[in-house]
Every structure is written in structure tokens, then in C-alpha cells.
Amino acid sequence: MTTRPDSAEPAPAPDGSSAPKVVAEGVPSALRSDPRWDDxxxxxxxxxxxxxxxxxxxxxxxxxxxxRDLFAAGQRRALALIADHEQHRAACPYIAPQERRKAA
Structure with missing residues (x-):
């Protein structure tokens, strides 16, 4: 299937189907964060x-x-996991140093 650059037809996918190609490989996404708002x-x-x-x-x-990726169902287990999540945030080596920097 050959398409003209100005046509609205989907480009053929590598496997031969006519599914539209959304993003080309190696092309940066247009959904980048605005540097003015990136803190x-x-x-x-x-x-x-x-x-x-x-x-x-x-x-x-x-x-x-x-x-960490934990799941709990039921009221007692859900409440326990909420409390455990708060404790983990205070003890996690990936989170604790950054929060200490913010507090200083």
C-alpha cells in the first residue's frame, strides 16, 4: 500500500496490517513537560x-x-497497608534522603 504524504490514509504497519503508526521510532514525543513548570x-x-x-x-x-508493590483487600488489611505505606515512606532509602533535603 502506497500513500501520498498529503493523504490521510494510515501507513502500513511492519507486520503488514494497516494499523496506523502512532509514533515513529527515535522521534521525541510531543508531550514533553514545559520547562517553565518543571521544578x-x-x-x-x-x-x-x-x-x-x-x-x-x-x-x-x-x-x-x-x-515495593503490595496489595491488600478487606478493611482490616487495607488499613494495615495504609499504615505500613506511611512507615515505608519514612524508612525507604529512595525517599527519606529527599524528604530530609526538603525539610532542611
Whole structure:
């Protein structure tokens, strides 16, 4: 399939299908952060809490840049993981030095 540069037809994918190619290899993405707003902060630890309502089991997931990836379901286990996540943020070698620098 040959396409003209000014046509709106999708380019053929390497495997022969006609799926559109979204980003060319080696081309920087247009979704770069604006340097005027980039203050250097990056997320290091995340916690996702799902508590949908009455009669539904709450769940919690805790991630960290150090490799931590924990999940808990049920009210007691979810509350325990929330408390553990807070303790981990204070003890993690990837997070603790940066927070100490901010406090100084």
C-alpha cells in the first residue's frame, strides 16, 4: 500500500496490517513537560485506595521506586497497608534522603 504524504490514509504497519503508526521510532514525543513548570519533583511512592461504598470490599495498592508493590483487600488489611505505606515512606532509602533535603 502506497500513500501520498498529503493523504490521510494510515501507513502500513511492519507486520503488514494497516494499523496506523502512532509514533515513529527515535522521534521525541510531543508531550514533553514545559520547562517553565518543571521544578524537578517526581513521584516516588504511590498509594491507591478504593473504598467503593457499603457492602463492597475496600482495597489498597502501594508502590514505591525501590520495587515495593503490595496489595491488600478487606478493611482490616487495607488499613494495615495504609499504615505500613506511611512507615515505608519514612524508612525507604529512595525517599527519606529527599524528604530530609526538603525539610532542611
Amino acid at each position: 524537578g519533583r517526581r513521584p516516588l511512592a504511590w498509594i491507591h485506595i478504593t473504598a467503593p461504598g457499603r457492602g463492597v470490599t475496600p482495597s489498597v495498592r502501594s508502590w514505591c521506586v525501590c520495587g
